[in-house]
Amino acid sequence: MKKKIDVILKKDVEKLGLFGEIKKVAAGFARNYLIPKGYALYLKDPRAKAILKEKEKIQQKIAQEIEQLKKLAQRLEEITLALEVRTDEKGKLFGSVKPKEVVEKLAQEHKIQLEAKQLEMEPIKTIEEAPTICEIGVRLGQGIAARLKLQLHPLIKKENPASKEPKKRKQKDNNQKETETETKTSQKKK
Structure with a gap:
């Protein structure tokens, strides 16, 4: 033994x-x-x-x-963060809403400093209805987590049918080109 x-x-x-x-x-x-x-x-x-x-x-x-993190978690639970996003008429975002943008908005409006990796979210690329409310998980550490509400307000950009047509470039006819070259050569001789 x-x-x-x-x-x-x-x-x-x-x-x-x-x-x-x-x-x-x-x-x-x-x-x-x-x-x-x-x-x-x-x-x-x-x-x-x-x-x-x-x-x-x-x-x-x-x-x-742990006490401080619990207070922060309670404060985050009460916050509804509003973000305006550009979308088309179908609700598809131009770009996406990423954790970094949410963290910056939270710091700007509520003076709460978090890191993007603390948010449990995938980039948001579409929204169904206006305004859309998403719940995002926030890992604060020491086993403490919170839920943050994110409200997305779409700024709808309407598609213009004329903008889909290819733009026509102005082409100079041969006579204009010849006149321009003659003018340039005559200016060089002087």
């Missing part, structure tokens, strides 16, 4: 535990690997108390961060 001892982890160790956790491990594993590599300390080591205090401070910071 292997002898087990208690160690406190100084760092996160894959498949073993996180910083500050107290674990029972084989004495040889602790003595030959964890302690020499700086991953752990014996629980009886005087420095172990400092690690426990540091863990408590980190947990307090995380608790404060």
